[in-house]
């Protein structure tokens with residue numbers, strides 16, 4: 001008799017959750033992605049105990065009807081793509097249809113939702129990957145997702161979570177990075193009645209950068225733009241005086257998706273060149289706008305890495321954009 005078995009769906013979801021949901025900040029990232037994709041322009045996020053006890057995100061986006069709410073918790077259920085080729089023209093942050101079932105498999109989740117054109121909404125409750133109930137309810141238009149007790153059913157994973165302050169720090173960092181380009185959205189983060197982050201809608205990224213990087217940095221930022229080989233680069237560069245010992249203020253975006261990319265980071269460093277002392281990292285935001293068919297976003301379950309078809313072209317575009325402003329007086333203030 002053979003030894004191979006097909007894993008029950010619950011186990012499969014927990015395995016997927018291991019890749020997608022590393023810590024509370026990963027839940028926040030996935031919920032935020034969904035609310036942005038749903039066209040929300042108002043987001044209220046509440047956390048307790050570093051998100052370990054509670055994460056609640058309320059949006060005023062498109063909402064879901066009852067059938068969609070039930071489907072949303074199924075693996076590979078998405079409204080965002082239908083074919084593999086759609087992956088190469090992606091305009092949404094999500095596309096894998098994995099986040100909600102993953103979150104659901106390792107927490108207690110409650111989703112309340114109402115599309116604006118429906119009179120009543122629904123509230124769905126699930127726990128450890130099992131549906132508990134779905135009931136009609138009054139609700140504001142939009143969606144509220146409440147995630148409690150992350151990893152309550154996998155204590156071995158829960159042990160890896162850090163102190164509340166550390167997890168809260170990760171949540172703030174994640175939110176800041178993702179929300180920066182979506183300047184039409186007003187977002188607020190509260191922790192037990194205390195507001196940790198309040199980003200009103202604004203005309204451009206600068207007001208936001210003032211909150212995120214501090215006013216002194218924001219007013220010194222050098223903004224620069226360049227188009228090369230159809231790749232558009234917009235960058236906000238802090239003068240070297242504001243450099244840091246860590247690269248934690250290097251924000252990189254590909255078509256408004258925040259990513260981590262070693263080579264783009266290196267091309268930023270190259271662009272700064274000798275203006276930076278050894279071992280120092282700049283504070284910088286780089287937006288790369290590129291034809292979606294030239295970048296593969298489906299590389300990593302957490303969608304934080306991409307692969308470029310013509311990586312050299314991207315790196316050259318970035319470093320030359322930063323390099324070109326070398327003679328700008330503002331560098332030497």
Ligand code: ADP
Nearest residue numbers: 034038072078079094095096097098099100143
């Ligand atoms: P993905 O975002 O990759 O499609 P998810 O598991 O994150 O997968 O979500 C599944 C589906 O649930 C989405 O495709 C979307 O249709 C719906 N959905 C999730 N969150 C929201 C939300 N906040 N507002 C409206 N629809 C949502």
Ligand code: MG
Nearest residue numbers: 033034094099
């Ligand atoms: Mg999603």
